[in-house]
Amino acid sequence: MKQHLIWIAAAVMMTSACGDGKPAYDASGNFEADEVIVSAQQNGEILSFPVNEGDKLNAGQVVGQIDVTIPALQQQQVQASIRALHDKTNNPQPQALLVERQLLVQEAQLQQLYRERKRTENLVKSDAATQKQLDDMNAQVDQLEKQLNVTRQQRNLYNANIATQNRSILAEQGPLEKSMAQYAEQVRKGQVVNPVTGVVLSRYALRGEMASVGKPLYKIADIDTLYLKAYVTGVTLPKIKLGQTVAVRIDQGNKGYKTYSGVLTWISDKSEFTPKTIQTKNERANLVYAIKVRVKNDGYLKIGMYGEMLIHQP
Template sequence: MDNAKILVLAGLLMASCTHEEQPYDASGTFEAVETIISAEANGIIRALDIEEGQSLKAGQTVGYIDSTQLYLKKRQLEAQIDAVLSKKPDIAVQVAALQEQLAQAIHEQKRIANMVEADAATPKQLDDANARVAVIRKQITAQRSTLGTTAASLSLETAPLAMQIAQVEDQLAKCRIVNPVDGAVLVKYAEANESTATGKPLYKVADLSSITLRAYVTGPQFAQLQLNQQVTVLVDGADGNYREYPGTISWISDKAEFTPKTIQTKDERENLVYATKIRVQNDGLLKIGMYGEVRFN
């Protein structure tokens, strides 16, 4: 084979390599929903048992903030309620004397009634006995009403104190540091024995069991995509080959934007692109910030 033919074949080979299509349609980086957990109380962090990379469950208690003063305030409010309620009258005891007088008056009423039947007493005496029974009964009713009003008034006085106790109990609950979502600790911002305040970040957590690839597509590609479409996500493997993951398009932007400088699309001549999110089940090898490619099958 002469030199001319060799040169032609070499040129064709180089041309074919130059026009070889990329194995992916778009690329981007992986991200996850990150949640910053902040303190809900003021004070010294007495315990914060977490480490970066540690997996946490939703509802798991990971520490607590000093609550001594709140506990003492609750005890003080409870003592105030006890002091107010100690003034509450015992209605049964208060009317016991009148009940005894009523019993005696009724007994006397019956005795005089029997004597009237035997002509041993006058009707006037029976009328007086009946009137005494009626008066004592009215006294008992009035006494019960007065004592009931006093008791109700004292109970109402304790209502604001009970509300204050409920507020303190809520503050005490917020002194416990409870992890709200399943996920792994990404960053730890505070340590035990440090002072904290309401709203101050303690740590950042993210659920990495499912991770999202944010990729950008061109206008022609955008028209071919739809929500819940199945795609293939490609990630560089340790052996130099791609690792493939099944993915699902979970979000497609309805607004075009200029191509981010760190992102390359299949057609670099396109200035405007559309952001998409592809949800991928993580096998533990996918990390936030890692680059990935997507093939629209």
């Protein structure tokens, strides 16, 4: 990489000159792209990976699968544990069911006694029944009401116990859900998802190999837009600014140059000395500044291709 930068910087100082002694261009360098190295996010055997160099992939496209059998089984195990907890909370205790049935029976009996007492009261008023019969009926109602109150207290006690047990059971659900989310994330990361739209530049893995977290699988770049990284001297620096439209050209052999319109997107805030091993003693004191020019690619521009920048359109 260092040697590469040396040759680029040297090209700035060793430019060909026009007839009047002025440089034929203002900066020169090589085209590059925003390259993304896609790495594995899970450990395991690569089950499928149909990616080839030169393939054009879309962002979000699934391009491979890593074996995630172990985390998938662990996820299923946690799901079964959560279902078992819900079964415990949804099934009341047998004692509670018995008390609830007893309460329903006693309430029905009490309603029947209320009706019998009302009928007896009417009979007493018409001298068809004695006061003792009414007193006996009131005693039965009073006794059953007391029994009903006791049964209700038992039901409330069972319900309180059940609620306490359910809270204890459901308290275990939170950690289990977190574990399930972790295993689900591991399963999701078993899919190799392409992050950006672009063309595959290099492939580093094959189906059947073992992948590990962080292992590079392939390199991809969006080549629809390339950047000419070049170097300008301190003399040229005051003539350029960010967002400025400049001309970029490439050599077309006998046809001369092919020219593109570019936009200056980056200017380094640090200067660099020109390579001492190439330049003459007088030129060694010169400083250069790295710049980047964004150029829309029509298909003829390639990564690494040499290009020249002209501040003024030719």
